[in-house]
Amino acid sequence: MASALYVCVVGDEDQSIYRWRGADVSILLSFSRDFPAARIVKLERNYRSTQNILDAAGAVVANNPERVGKSLSAEKGRGGNLRYFEGLDAQAEAEFVAGEVERILNDDSDQTCAVEYRTNFQSRAFEEVFRRRGLRYKLVGGFSFYNRAEVKDMLAYVRLAMHPEDDISLLRVLNVPPRGIGKRTVAALRESARVDGTPLWAAIGTFVSDASAGRAVTPLRAFQELIGRLRDALATKEPPGFLHAVLEETGYMAMLKDRNTPEDVARMENLEELAR
Numbered sequence: 456m457a458s459a460l461y462v463c464v465v466g467d468e469d470q471s472i473y474r475w476r477g478a479d480v481s482i483l484l485s486f487s488r489d490f491p492a493a494r495i496v497k498l499e500r501n502y503r504s505t506q507n508i509l510d511a512a513g514a515v516v517a518n519n520p521e522r523v524g525k526s527l528s529a530e531k532g533r534g535g536n537l538r539y540f541e542g543l544d545a546q547a548e549a550e551f552v553a554g555e556v557e558r559i560l561n562d563d564s565d566q567t568c569a570v571e572y573r574t575n576f577q578s579r580a581f582e583e584v585f586r587r588r589g590l591r592y593k594l595v596g597g598f599s600f601y602n603r604a605e606v607k608d609m610l611a612y613v614r615l616a617m618h619p620e621d622d623i624s625l626l627r628v629l630n631v632p633p634r635g636i637g638k639r640t641v642a643a644l645r646e647s648a649r650v651d652g653t654p655l656w657a658a659i660g661t662f663v664s665d666a667s668a669g670r671a672v673t674p675l676r677a678f679q680e681l682i683g684r685l686r687d688a689l690a691t692k693e694p695p696g697f698l699h700a701v702l703e704e705t706g707y708m709a710m711l712k713d714r715n716t717p718e719d720v721a722r723m724e725n726l727e728e729l730a731r
Contacts, residue, residue: 468522501527505534549580576728605722616685620654632710635674698730
């Protein structure tokens with residue numbers, strides 16, 4: 456294909472938002488230099504936004520020196536005027552948005568509103584404010600902040616630090632991150648707890664003190680000591696500091712950093728938001 460000069464490249468230097476995935480806008484900007492005979496076709500008709508939105512976005516991105524440049528024209532016409540709000544923090548932003556939604560619904564209860572945000576972790580503030588104000592909402596294309604697996608894992612650790620006898624939380628994170636506690640060991644713990652009529656936490660203590668338990672003791676003892684450290688941190692730290700201690704002590708954040716997939720980057724953002 457290349458020998459016949461049939462090369463087609465599609466890109467937009469104004470949308471170089473995936474740099475953390477390895478995207479490099481300089482590749483697009485240097486294309487004309489590397490292929491001087493190439494014909495550039497600019498797709499400047501916009502079918503999504505109004506002209507006022509395009510003009511505002513264009514005025515912002517025009518300050519970027521690394522761009523080819525384009526003049527976008529909206530099929531939807533001029534549209535309404537834009538409003539600018541700058542909040543002190545995510546909470547203030549969510550309160551403002553919720554207030555605007557309430558105003559719109561008070562004027563017309565049949566109206567529907569959409570709230571767009573850039574990354575998953577930002578949903579937390581909106582969800583909390585909407586719930587508090589009694590505004591019904593549906594999260595599209597994702598899970599509610601507190602239903603995300605990594606958030607549930609961290610909250611399970613928090614509950615264990617407060618109440619080690621919480622069997623549901625213990626089973627959720629006993630081997631998360633992986634610490635070498637296999638299914639057979641978990642089954643043995645559950646059977647021991649059933650026979651003795653005790654929580655799993657007590658069964659772990661029994662196993663750790665049993666010299667005949669073999670290699671299974673080592674990861675169980677490490678887990679026991681981990682929960683002990685978290686209980687100490689709970690007694691001495693404020694909530695944000697305690698949550699950061701959970702992230703570090705458990706090795707959960709280190710696990711995500713080591714894997715470093717795009718999904719793991721989003722999970723780390725969610726956990727940082729949880730610990731604010």
